[in-house]
Amino acid sequence: MRHGRLKRALLALTTGLTAAAFSTATLAASDGIDLKPKDHIKVGFVYVSPIGDAGWSYQHDQGRKAMEERLGDKVTTQFVENVPEGADAERVIRQLASGGADLIFTTSFGYMNPTIKVAKRFPNTVFEHATGYKRAKNVGTYMPRLYEGRYLAGMIAGEMTETNKLGFVAAFPIPEVVRAINAFTRGARSVNPDATVNVIWINAWYDPAKARQAAETLMDQGADVVTHHTDSHAVVQAAAERDKYAIAYHSDMSKYGGDSQLTAVVHQWGDFYTKRAREVLNGTWTSRDVWGGIASGMVDLAELSSDVPDDVRQEVMKAREAIVNGELQPFGGPVVAKDGSVKAKEGETLSDEALLKMDYYVEGVASKLPKK
Amino acid sequence: MEIAGFNIVTWLAATLVMGTPLVLAGLGEFLAEKTGVLNLGTEGMMLVGAVSGFIAFVETDSQIAGFAVSMLAGAAMASLFALLTQTFRANQVASGLALTIFGVGLSAFMGRPYEGEGIQGLAKLHIPLLSDIPVLGPILFQQDPMVYLSIAIGAAVIYFTYHTRAGLVMRAVGESPESAHAMGYRVIGIRYLAVLSGGALAGLGGAYMSLVEPHLWVEGLVAGRGWIAVALVVFASWRPGRVMAGAYLFGGITRLGFELQGLGVPIPSQALSSLPYIATIVVLVILSRDRTKLRLNRPASLTKPFFATG
Numbered sequence: 071m072r073h074g075r076l077k078r079a080l081l082a083l084t085t086g087l088t089a090a091a092f093s094t095a096t097l098a099a100s101d102g103i104d105l106k107p108k109d110h111i112k113v114g115f116v117y118v119s120p121i122g123d124a125g126w127s128y129q130h131d132q133g134r135k136a137m138e139e140r141l142g143d144k145v146t147t148q149f150v151e152n153v154p155e156g157a158d159a160e161r162v163i164r165q166l167a168s169g170g171a172d173l174i175f176t177t178s179f180g181y182m183n184p185t186i187k188v189a190k191r192f193p194n195t196v197f198e199h200a201t202g203y204k205r206a207k208n209v210g211t212y213m214p215r216l217y218e219g220r221y222l223a224g225m226i227a228g229e230m231t232e233t234n235k236l237g238f239v240a241a242f243p244i245p246e247v248v249r250a251i252n253a254f255t256r257g258a259r260s261v262n263p264d265a266t267v268n269v270i271w272i273n274a275w276y277d278p279a280k281a282r283q284a285a286e287t288l289m290d291q292g293a294d295v296v297t298h299h300t301d302s303h304a305v306v307q308a309a310a311e312r313d314k315y316a317i318a319y320h321s322d323m324s325k326y327g328g329d330s331q332l333t334a335v336v337h338q339w340g341d342f343y344t345k346r347a348r349e350v351l352n353g354t355w356t357s358r359d360v361w362g363g364i365a366s367g368m369v370d371l372a373e374l375s376s377d378v379p380d381d382v383r384q385e386v387m388k389a390r391e392a393i394v395n396g397e398l399q400p401f402g403g404p405v406v407a408k409d410g411s412v413k414a415k416e417g418e419t420l421s422d423e424a425l426l427k428m429d430y431y432v433e434g435v436a437s438k439l440p441k442k
Numbered sequence: 443m444e445i446a447g448f449n450i451v452t453w454l455a456a457t458l459v460m461g462t463p464l465v466l467a468g469l470g471e472f473l474a475e476k477t478g479v480l481n482l483g484t485e486g487m488m489l490v491g492a493v494s495g496f497i498a499f500v501e502t503d504s505q506i507a508g509f510a511v512s513m514l515a516g517a518a519m520a521s522l523f524a525l526l527t528q529t530f531r532a533n534q535v536a537s538g539l540a541l542t543i544f545g546v547g548l549s550a551f552m553g554r555p556y557e558g559e560g561i562q563g564l565a566k567l568h569i570p571l572l573s574d575i576p577v578l579g580p581i582l583f584q585q586d587p588m589v590y591l592s593i594a595i596g597a598a599v600i601y602f603t604y605h606t607r608a609g610l611v612m613r614a615v616g617e618s619p620e621s622a623h624a625m626g627y628r629v630i631g632i633r634y635l636a637v638l639s640g641g642a643l644a645g646l647g648g649a650y651m652s653l654v655e656p657h658l659w660v661e662g663l664v665a666g667r668g669w670i671a672v673a674l675v676v677f678a679s680w681r682p683g684r685v686m687a688g689a690y691l692f693g694g695i696t697r698l699g700f701e702l703q704g705l706g707v708p709i710p711s712q713a714l715s716s717l718p719y720i721a722t723i724v725v726l727v728i729l730s731r732d733r734t735k736l737r738l739n740r741p742a743s744l745t746k747p748f749f750a751t752g
Contacts, residue, residue, distance in 0.1 A: 120550065120661055123558025237704070243711065270703045271711035277665040280696070282656035283460060287700040290452045303558070304656045311563070326560045437703060440710040 133339025155180025224257025237288030460693025470643030482538025485668025486545020491645025516645020
């Protein structure tokens with residue numbers, strides 16, 4: 071025990087000294103990070119919740135495993151789960167860095183400032199922060215274009231509904247969730263102009279009992295396909311029990327939904343993590359902001375339910391192809407808001423900036439967006 | 443029965459479901475407080491009850507075993523609290539908070555291997571004849587057995603508290619432990635019993651969530667309902683009937699908020715989310731506005747440790 075601590079302290083000291091020497095040396099040098107090719111790297115991961123069985127952190131951990139599998143003995147990985155955002159996060163990230171990690175993925179928005187802070191102390195270590203906007207020469211950011219998957223899921227929902235009423239259980243009215251609702255609605259109406267989407271906000275990321283009640287309410291009111299932008303599998307389970315359809319989020323939840331789960335919009339991090347780790351191995355990594363969708367492998371649909379007919383399947387796969395090669399933009403004009411104002415004209419596409427600030431519903435959302 | 447797309451029957455039926463965990467946990471907290479013990483560990487006891495019941499059900503495939511184990515687990519948690527506050531006379535507020543923190547962690551740890559296990563919910567019980575009555579049938583007589591049981595428990599608690607000699611002793615311990623002691627009653631023993639029964643009910647309330655609605659286990663499933671139960675007891679001015687009314691009111695208005703949102707009623711969802719809290723407080727405060735009665739209802743020895751003398 072005592073030796074371990076001593077060793078760690080010495081390691082921290084040496085790393086600190088090297089870091090200090092390094093930072094003075096590179097002070098006047100280039101603005102990029104100076105990486106040497108390596109035979110083997112240590113990769114650390116920080117998760118905000120327990121890995122569990124499904125959900126946000128679970129998907130990141132699947133990504134870690136995929137990377138490990140592909141890179142074999144070139145990487146050793148290490149993860150810390152259930153790390154609260156804030157002071158604890160900084161301690162955990164620093165520990166990983168001083169433990170000799172060459173690359174650290176911090177996978178929650180609230181890790182942004184701790185990551186930047188620790189990164190300053192460890193200029194030799196590469197950091198990748200998910201969903202944030204602060205970068206440094208050794209800190210890159212990445213975020214999924216979830217709305218691409220939502221659009222495709224909306225198409226399936228639009229084809230499968232008989233009542234033309236779709237239900238959406240949502241967490242908090244922030245741009246990320248509003249974007250998901252809008253993309254889902256546009257997808258549905260691209261194949262079924264009569265489809266409308268009713269939204270219930272439960273004002274919680276995580277309250278399975280409320281999520282279930284919201285889903286029940288939507289189904290009672292006539293929705294025959296429901297989806298959710300909240301954690302847990304409560305919505306999928308509720309739909310399956312009433313023989314209605316559901317579209318899951320984060321992870322494939324067909325385990326709970328069976329064929330009632332039409333598909334799931336899932337995050338996939340394996341490709342991205344492998345790519346980034348390879349760059350660090352080769353010494354070619356540079357700080358970037360990656361907003362990746364289906365094409366980059368960050369977002370995709372889970373396997374479609376066997377209830378989805380072949381023609382719908384083909385139609386969705388064609389649209390998926392078109393999104394991958396850029397022919398189809400889920401927010402390609404005309405984009406008309408619910409109040410009738412035109413956000414993007416024919417031939418235009420909403421900019422990333424506009425997507426990041428989205429605070430209106432598009433046509434076809436039956437509910438009204440709560441205002442700040 | 444529908445008014446502009448709003449189905450009153452499904453709403454009221456769901457109200458009973460949403461109120462049930464609060465009814466159970468609230469009645470449990472009521473019992474403890476009525477003997478003068480404030481147990482803020484309800485959230486922790488509910489969580490441990492929820493996860494234990496879930497594990498027992500997964501392992502034995504018996505719902506009854508699940509509910510029984512959840513009550514034992516809740517009582518076990520409560521006995522820890524009773525040991526600290528009654529035997530060692532530790533501060534009740536601090537011990538209760540500690541119990542909740544402990545319960546949050548323990549339930550997460552226990553539930554890890556079972557997280558995401560898919561289980562069957564409890565089937566609804568259609569009471570013959572009664573369930574066929576229009577409007578009232580679907581609201582009252584097509585519920586799951588636990589809804590009926592929780593109402594029966596509520597009736598039993600009311601009867602016990604106000605119409606039995608044991609109930610009188612329980613109230614006496616809460617009002618004036620010294621007098622009860624002088625009359626030869628074992629104050630600490632009675633408080634232990636009340637706290638343990640309260641823990642069992644909290645555990646059952648938690649299991650209602652993990653086994654009935656929404657019947658799944660994920661970490662932190664109870665999501666604050668233990669705190670609402672504690673608050674209900676206070677706002678209901680320590681009257682079990684009002685605790686139940688408050689619990690159903692809270693559940694009903696939560697669901698009403700969803701109904702209105704689903705129908706596209708232009709009220710901000712944040713306002714609808716806070717409505718259950720506001721409505722419950724307002725209604726219960728109005729019910730308990732008589733200050734003399736309020737003072738009479740509040741157990742005089744609440745949070746005070748008892749030292750036997752003489």
